[in-house]
Amino acid sequence: KAGVTQTPRYLIKTRGQQVTLSCSPISGHRSVSWYQQTPGQGLQFLFEYFSETQRNKGNFPGRFSGRQFSNSRSEMNVSTLELGDSALYLCASSLEGRTEEKLFFGSGTQLSVL
Amino acid sequence: AQSVSQHNHHVILSEAASLELGCNYSYGGTVNLFWYVQYPGQHLQLLLKYFSGDPLVKGIKGFEAEFIKSKFSFNLRKPSVQWSDTAEYFCAVNPSGGYQKVTFGTGTKLQVIP
Numbered sequence: 453k454a455g456v457t458q459t460p461r462y463l464i465k466t467r468g469q470q471v472t473l474s475c476s477p478i479s480g481h482r483s484v485s486w487y488q489q490t491p492g493q494g495l496q497f498l499f500e501y502f503s504e505t506q507r508n509k510g511n512f513p514g515r516f517s518g519r520q521f522s523n524s525r526s527e528m529n530v531s532t533l534e535l536g537d538s539a540l541y542l543c544a545s546s547l548e549g550r551t552e553e554k555l556f557f558g559s560g561t562q563l564s565v566l
Numbered sequence: 567a568q569s570v571s572q573h574n575h576h577v578i579l580s581e582a583a584s585l586e587l588g589c590n591y592s593y594g595g596t597v598n599l600f601w602y603v604q605y606p607g608q609h610l611q612l613l614l615k616y617f618s619g620d621p622l623v624k625g626i627k628g629f630e631a632e633f634i635k636s637k638f639s640f641n642l643r644k645p646s647v648q649w650s651d652t653a654e655y656f657c658a659v660n661p662s663g664g665y666q667k668v669t670f671g672t673g674t675k676l677q678v679i680p
Contacts, residue, residue, distance in 0.1 A: 455609075485666045494656065494672035500665055508667040542610070551660040552598045552617040555668065557610040 454479065456558035458543050464564045470531040473561045475543030477524050481556070483549025484526040486518060489540040489560070498541075501526055502549045530563075538565045568593035568659050572671035579647050580679050587642040587674050589631075589657030596662040599640040601631055602670075605653045613655070616640065617662070627651070652678045 457476040465471050477484050485500040485508075497510040501520035518528040524545075530537055540562050544555035569592045579585060591597065601613040614625025621633040631642045640657060657671040 483666060485668070487668075487670075492672060495658075495668075495670040497667055497669065500667060502665065507665045510667070544610075546666065549666045551662055551664060551666060552615070553666070554600070554612040554615060555602075555610075555666070557602075559609045 456543055456545050456556050458541075458558035458561050460561060461559065462562045462564075464566065465533050466566050467533055467535060469533050470529060471533060471563060472527055472529045473541055473543075473563075475526045475528075475545075475558060477526070477543075477545030478556055481545035481547055482524050483546045483553075484520055484524065485544050485546075485549070485555065486526070486528050487542040487544065488512075489542055490538075495542065498528065500549060507549065533565045535565050538563060568597070568661060568669045570657055570659050570669050570671040572655075572657050572674050574674045575672070576675045576677070578677045578679065581649055582646050585642070585644040585647045585651070585676070587655055587657075587676070589640045589642065589671060591638050591640065591657075591659045591669075593638075593659060593661060598660045598662055599631075599633060600658040600660070600668070601625065601629070601640075601642050602656045602658060603653045604656070604673075610656070613642070647676075647678050649678045649680045652676060 486498040487495040500508040520526045540560045542560045546553040598617040600615045660668045
């Protein structure tokens, strides 16, 4: 079974631009969640989607948004990029998104904002 | 809101030494607890989890963790580490009920010296 796939693997953008990251979950998984990983801050929860609906959201500004498609694939978008948005963005999937389920992570998208 | 503290940021051990990584969480209700591991060059993967029952849980590769509710702790242990255990370890908490909104600790980098 293929794992969680994230594209692209690396991105370099400049301040003020916007970026879209993509995540394909494991086949059969309907919940997709996104995390921002930075050195010293660990992983911070961005949002979680299930059946094309955002069910939970972390404490990030409105510049961070996402969506999920009917095939469970998900995208996240960051508008008006800032230097502090440089991070590894991780996507994780699980079957139903229940709190006791384990998460399956992708390799992440490394975003550098110059 | 929940929070997780991992007090050891960087641990260096010799092979065969015993390991204990501390994890404390803050949340007023029932929680699901996890340890995830990230080996060099690999994606995050589940080491073990607790959501009910026996507070001593066993995971992969000889790891175990004990949930002590009165101390809000979920420390990770291994009696004898190997060089291949070199990795970054993340403790995580997810309130029971509801949906995925995992809070991770900042991680502990373990270096095992042959």
